[in-house]
Amino acid sequence: xxxxxxxxxxxxxxxxxxxxxxxxxxxxxxxxxxxxxxxxxxxxxxxxxxxxxxxxxxxxxxxxxxxxxxxxxxxxxxxxxxxxxxxxxxxxxxxxxxxxxxxxxxxxxxxxxxxxxxxxxxxxxxxxxxxxxxxxxxxxxxxxxxxxxxxxxxxxxxxxxxxxxxxxxxxxxxxxxxxxxxxxxxxxxxxxxxxxxxxxxxxxxxxxxxxxxxxxxxxxxxxxxxxxxxxxxxxxxxxxxxxxxxxxxxxxxxxxxxxxxxxxxxxxxxxxxxxxxxxxxxxxxxxxxxxxxxxxxxxxxxxxxxxxxxxxxxxxxxxxxxxxxxxxxxxxxxxxxxxxxxxxxxxxxxxxxxxxxxxxxxxxxxxxxxxxxxxxxxxxxxxxxxxxxxxxxxxxxxxxxxxxxxxxxxxxxxxxxxxxxxxxxxxxxxxxxxxxxxxxxxxxxxxxxxxxxxxxxxxxxxxxxxxxxxxxxxxxxxxxxxxxxxxxxxxxxxxxxxxxxxxxxxxxxxxxxxxxxxxxxxxxxxxxxxxxxxxxxxxxxxxxxxxxxxxxxxxxxx
Amino acid sequence: xxxxxxxxxxxxxxxxxxxxxxxxxxxxxxxxxxxxxxxxxxxxxxxxxxxxxxxxxxxxxxxxxxxxxxxxxxxxxxxxxxxxxxxxxxxxxxxxxxxxxxxxxxxxxxxxxxxxxxxxxxxxxxxxxxxxxxxxxxxxxxxxxxxxxx
Numbered sequence: 001x002x003x004x005x006x007x008x009x010x011x012x013x014x015x016x017x018x019x020x021x022x023x024x025x026x027x028x029x030x031x032x033x034x035x036x037x038x039x040x041x042x043x044x045x046x047x048x049x050x051x052x053x054x055x056x057x058x059x060x061x062x063x064x065x066x067x068x069x070x071x072x073x074x075x076x077x078x079x080x081x082x083x084x085x086x087x088x089x090x091x092x093x094x095x096x097x098x099x100x101x102x103x104x105x106x107x108x109x110x111x112x113x114x115x116x117x118x119x120x121x122x123x124x125x126x127x128x129x130x131x132x133x134x135x136x137x138x139x140x141x142x143x144x145x146x147x148x149x150x151x152x153x154x155x156x157x158x159x160x161x162x163x164x165x166x167x168x169x170x171x172x173x174x175x176x177x178x179x180x181x182x183x184x185x186x187x188x189x190x191x192x193x194x195x196x197x198x199x200x201x202x203x204x205x206x207x208x209x210x211x212x213x214x215x216x217x218x219x220x221x222x223x224x225x226x227x228x229x230x231x232x233x234x235x236x237x238x239x240x241x242x243x244x245x246x247x248x249x250x251x252x253x254x255x256x257x258x259x260x261x262x263x264x265x266x267x268x269x270x271x272x273x274x275x276x277x278x279x280x281x282x283x284x285x286x287x288x289x290x291x292x293x294x295x296x297x298x299x300x301x302x303x304x305x306x307x308x309x310x311x312x313x314x315x316x317x318x319x320x321x322x323x324x325x326x327x328x329x330x331x332x333x334x335x336x337x338x339x340x341x342x343x344x345x346x347x348x349x350x351x352x353x354x355x356x357x358x359x360x361x362x363x364x365x366x367x368x369x370x371x372x373x374x375x376x377x378x379x380x381x382x383x384x385x386x387x388x389x390x391x392x393x394x395x396x397x398x399x400x401x402x403x404x405x406x407x408x409x410x411x412x413x414x415x416x417x418x419x420x421x422x423x424x425x426x427x428x429x430x431x432x433x434x435x436x437x438x439x440x441x442x443x444x445x446x447x448x449x450x451x452x453x454x455x456x457x458x459x460x461x462x463x464x465x466x467x468x469x470x471x472x473x474x475x476x477x478x479x480x481x482x483x484x485x486x487x488x489x490x491x492x493x494x495x496x497x498x499x500x501x502x503x504x505x506x507x508x509x510x511x512x513x514x515x516x517x518x519x520x521x522x523x524x525x526x527x528x529x530x531x532x533x534x535x536x537x538x539x540x541x542x543x544x545x546x547x548x549x550x551x552x553x554x555x556x557x558x
Numbered sequence: 559x560x561x562x563x564x565x566x567x568x569x570x571x572x573x574x575x576x577x578x579x580x581x582x583x584x585x586x587x588x589x590x591x592x593x594x595x596x597x598x599x600x601x602x603x604x605x606x607x608x609x610x611x612x613x614x615x616x617x618x619x620x621x622x623x624x625x626x627x628x629x630x631x632x633x634x635x636x637x638x639x640x641x642x643x644x645x646x647x648x649x650x651x652x653x654x655x656x657x658x659x660x661x662x663x664x665x666x667x668x669x670x671x672x673x674x675x676x677x678x679x680x681x682x683x684x685x686x687x688x689x690x691x692x693x694x695x696x697x698x699x700x701x702x703x704x705x706x707x708x
Binding site: 334335337338340341342343344345346348349352356383386387391 | 576614665
């Protein structure tokens with residue numbers, strides 16, 4: 001029998017192993033899934049940003065080179081004389097504006113930086129630009145594209161200037177272009193909720209408006225550190241984290257930055273991880289609950305099996321003890337019979353001698369003779385009583401094979417009832433019988449089975465008399481088919497009943513509640529042994545002042 | 559009238575003594591034997607009619623002794639005395655040729671009664687043999703001569 005601590009231990013082991021075994025692959029699958037999902041999402045987010053940066057960078061570069069080629073076209077198509085003519089310049093500008101409406105003005109400079117011709121909204125002719133940085137650069141490199149600036153006009157614009165060397169006489173053409181067009185182009189980039197694109201120059205001055213704040217020409221200090229790598233992803237560790245993709249444009253003078261708040265970029269990841277956590281918690285609760293239930297069930301089954309095993313063990317011990325006792329008793333009885341035989345002979349001898357003495361008148365008549373006679377008679381009686389006991393013991397402990405044959409229960413039981421009917425009637429006992437007709441025959445020694453049933457009947461009658469006297473007794477004999485083949489015979493009386501203490505010992509040899517000399521206490525143990533030998537079982541149920549039921553199960557003979 | 563001559567066989571000496579004294583007082587001719595071997599030995603020299611034979615004895619047991627007696631002296635009747643109340647052992651005894659069986663402790667009256675019945679059986683049997691022989695002799699008196707020649 002397992003102890004309480006053992007059950008606690010088993011419960012612990014079963015519980016943890018049942019929880020851990022499925023949990024490990026589950027957690028493994030979840031984490032692997034999570035890892036691949038997040039990395040692939042990160043990769044796609046980043047490549048998206050990279051693509052946006054690259055595409056838009058190319059677009060800006062294309063825009064700038066288109067504008068440059070617009071100007072270049074003019075530079076190479078017209079002579080300086082034509083361009084310095086105010087009317088012609090106006091015409092050319094008109095055509096240029098048709099080509100691209102963002103052109104604001106168009107001017108021509110000589111090699112000293114004097115504005116020699118101009119068409120546009122301002123009066124700039126004659127102004128000297130000789131010292132300006134842009135002029136110096138265009139003189140040196142033949143071309144110049146400015147950063148975006150507000151200038152006199154207070155509108156964001158930039159200039160493109162190109163130099164032409166005309167037989168040692170250099171001149172410069174310069175056009176101002178409103179940045180509205182590419183500002184819009186860049187500003188309109190939308191990635192998710194917070195994804196945006198903007199351009200800064202090498203000094204970190206915003207060249208386009210930034211949707212998340214940061215006006216044109218404003219300084220964007222934080223972005224400066226991203227100016228170095230060509231295309232890089234980093235996270236800005238300020239109040240918000242960003243995912244960046246950058247690309248150089250305008251011959252590495254400007255940088256286009258596409259960025260998205262990290263929280264936004266990884267919204268799907270976060271959503272998925274939250275879902276995963278919820279699922280895990282729900283799963284965990286379910287599993288714990290289920291495991292708990294299963295563990296309890298296992299423990300319950302285990303306990304039940306343990307109990308049944310224990311019961312079986314006790315039954316086996318009980319049965320084997322009965323057999324041992326029976327054998328011992330039989331041996332004992334057999335040995336007792338020999339001295340009994342001697343006592344018997346001695347008694348007979350004494351009796352004979354005494355009667356001869358009396359006959360020969362060698363003993364004078366006295367009361368002692370009568371007493372002696374009585375004693376001798378008593379010896380005979382007691383030997384007889386002993387012999388009855390030993391005979392019963394021997395019956396109980398018999399080991400030899402009884403004479404077995406088929407017994408038809410449905411004929412057999414009424415025959416037995418007939419035998420005891422008279423005795424029952426005398427004591428006012430009503431016998432009810434309920435014998436099923438579909439009973440299969442059983443196999444055994446008919447006289448033994450007879451002995452069993454008669455014994456039970458006699459006990460029942462005694463119990464009824466004890467409670468009811470000579471009226472009101474009832475004895476129900478039932479026989480039915482069990483499990484489609486086995487025979488169950490039950491005998492219920494409404495007698496005095498047996499108390500639980502005695503009920504436990506009822507099949508033990510020599511156990512009797514009857515007064516000394518009235519019973520040997522062997523009857524039921526003999527019955528038990530007989531039924532056991534027939535491969536059957538015998539059970540008893542009793543309640544004080546309600547009655548007793550003996551039930552016999554016998555296997556069918558097939 | 560031929561008198562019943564009995565032999566008691568048992569390993570209990572006191573039983574033999576007392577019972578034989580009792581039987582002798584009642585007028586029977588009794589000898590005793592303490593074992594199966596002794597019984598067979600004594601049967602050689604004594605003309606015994608009925609043997610009261612204990613089943614359980616050390617050495618040669620009752621059933622073996624019974625078989626020997628029946629083989630050597632078919633006209634001797636044997637009554638088994640058993641300490642074991644099983645019908646089976648008695649039945650096996652009866653099947654081996656015992657006349658009857660008695661259960662220990664057996665009353666002296668029962669012993670005498672069964673022995674008398676057995677003896678009567680012997681006498682009936684002997685009577686039959688005698689009358690059969692008589693008939694034979696009546697038919698051809700020469701047989702007597704033949705017999706006496708043998």
